[in-house]
Amino acid sequence: MDALFPMIGVVVGALGMWLVMRGKAVDVAAAAANAVSATETATADKLKLEINNSFKAMAADVLNANSKQFSDKTELQLQPLKEQLDKLAKETRTLEETRQQSRGQLSEQLNKLQLATTSLQMKSESLSTALRGSSQARGQWGETVLERILELAGMTKDIHFTVQRNVSDGLRPDFQILLPGGDVIPVDSKVPMAAYLDAQKEEDTAVRAQLLKQHTADVMKHVKVLAQKDYAKNVVGEIDFTVMFLPGDHLLSATFEHDQHLQEKAMQARVLIATPVTMMALLRTVDLYWQQEKIAKNAVEIADTAKEYHERMKVFTEHMTKVGKGLKSSVDSYNKAIGSYNKKVLPQGRRVEQLSAASSAKQLEEPKSLELNVREDIESD
Numbered sequence: 197m198d199a200l201f202p203m204i205g206v207v208v209g210a211l212g213m214w215l216v217m218r219g220k221a222v223d224v225a226a227a228a229a230n231a232v233s234a235t236e237t238a239t240a241d242k243l244k245l246e247i248n249n250s251f252k253a254m255a256a257d258v259l260n261a262n263s264k265q266f267s268d269k270t271e272l273q274l275q276p277l278k279e280q281l282d283k284l285a286k287e288t289r290t291l292e293e294t295r296q297q298s299r300g301q302l303s304e305q306l307n308k309l310q311l312a313t314t315s316l317q318m319k320s321e322s323l324s325t326a327l328r329g330s331s332q333a334r335g336q337w338g339e340t341v342l343e344r345i346l347e348l349a350g351m352t353k354d355i356h357f358t359v360q361r362n363v364s365d366g367l368r369p370d371f372q373i374l375l376p377g378g379d380v381i382p383v384d385s386k387v388p389m390a391a392y393l394d395a396q397k398e399e400d401t402a403v404r405a406q407l408l409k410q411h412t413a414d415v416m417k418h419v420k421v422l423a424q425k426d427y428a429k430n431v432v433g434e435i436d437f438t439v440m441f442l443p444g445d446h447l448l449s450a451t452f453e454h455d456q457h458l459q460e461k462a463m464q465a466r467v468l469i470a471t472p473v474t475m476m477a478l479l480r481t482v483d484l485y486w487q488q489e490k491i492a493k494n495a496v497e498i499a500d501t502a503k504e505y506h507e508r509m510k511v512f513t514e515h516m517t518k519v520g521k522g523l524k525s526s527v528d529s530y531n532k533a534i535g536s537y538n539k540k541v542l543p544q545g546r547r548v549e550q551l552s553a554a555s556s557a558k559q560l561e562e563p564k565s566l567e568l569n570v571r572e573d574i575e576s577d
Contacts, residue, residue, distance in 0.1 A: 334387035334389060335385065335387060337387060337443065338385035338386065338387040338441065338442075338443045339359075339370050339371075339385045341385075341443040341472070342370070342371060342383065342385050342441050342443070342475070343359070343371070345472055345475055345476060345479070346371070346373075346479065348476070349476060349479035349480065349482075349483060350483055351373075351479065351482075351483070355374070356373070356374055356482075356486065357371055357372060357373045357374060358371065358372045358374065359371055363382070363427060363430045363431050364430040367425060367427060367430055369382040369383060369384050369427045369431075369438070370383060370384050370385045370441075371383040371384075371385075372431065373439075373479075373482055375433065375435075375482060375485055376485050376486060376488070376489035377433070377489075378432055378433055379432070379433030379434060379435050380431040380432050380433050380435060381435050381437075381439060381482070382427035382428060382431050382435075382438045382439065383438070383439040383440075383441055383470075384422055384427070384438065384439070384440055384441065385441045385443065386415075386418040386422075386440055386441065386442060387442070387443060387447075388411060388414035388415050388417075388418060388442075388447065389447065390414075391407045391408070391410040391411040391414055392407075392408070392411045392446075392447060392450060394407050395407035395408045395411065395450075405453075408450055408451075408453055408454060409454045411447075411450060411451065412450075412451040412453075412454045412455050412458065415442070415447070415448070415451050415458065415469075416451075416455070416458065416461070416462075418440060419440060419461070419462045419465055419467045419469070420465065422438050422440055422465075422467050423438075423465035423466060423467055425438075426438070426466070428466060436466060437463075437466045437467065437468050438466065438467050438468070439467075439468050439470050439475075439478070440462070440467050440468065440469050440470065441470050441471075441475055442469065442470070442471050443471075443472065444471065444472070445471040445472060445473055447471070448469060448471050530565070531565040534563050534564070534565045535565065537563065538562060538563070542562055
């Protein structure tokens, strides 16, 4: 047993030495392998670099050759597109120039419009001031508007209407519209605008309503004045109302906000309130009466002309009958004379020709009688 332990120690020692030596051998082999791997890696990298450089050179040559060919081909293919783009660029420049010109013209027109608007505004303010301050100016303006409407309706002064003509002592309506048959429509122009103009500038609703109420009262006041004058009673004809003309439809429509029955009240006072629109309708009706009067006169004239024509044809027929009778009598006398000539004169003449020494003398002709009817001759012609 004691001898066994030394032997085990020897074996263990030998085994340990073998393990140590084997480990060193492995390290040496690993080192050698690492050295070989490093050499191969360096060689591979160098070869890879050379291949890359060669490939790049070849690629560059191919790319240069293909690039020129591609460029030429592309330029050829893109030539139509280039022409279209050049044309489009030219048209775009032309369009831009036109736009600039149009913009300049538009700016000029806008400037003119602004000036015209400013001028119109100034004139409107001047007119508003004039109409607000002077009742005489308002009256003249209303009369001018009414006369223009009469002319637009095709009426002629002193034929279809008169201006400022007296109907009786102290009564002189602004206009008198003349109707067929002698009837007359008196028309007076009224311009109650002071309160209305103030209301248009007023921003306060309550104050504006009060001003329009005053405007309604002003219009009704003019109605009462015309009702008292009663022009219709003093003019010729059977017209029993007077027309009160307001030179703006808004002047009448504004009154309906406070008195919807204003027109009815005016008609009860035998006053018809008319605005430019309704006045034109009234004048069209008057023009229709004048047209009917003209048609009636034409009908009478046609009847008179036809009657005169009939009388003249009657006289002409009588004369032609006398001429026909005279012609017939002449033909009868002529035929009788020819008959007598042929029976009594011509035979003796023929006898003379037979006994005459001048046998070459022209022989007597035998005239023929007329047998044609005079009426038939005239109709055949």
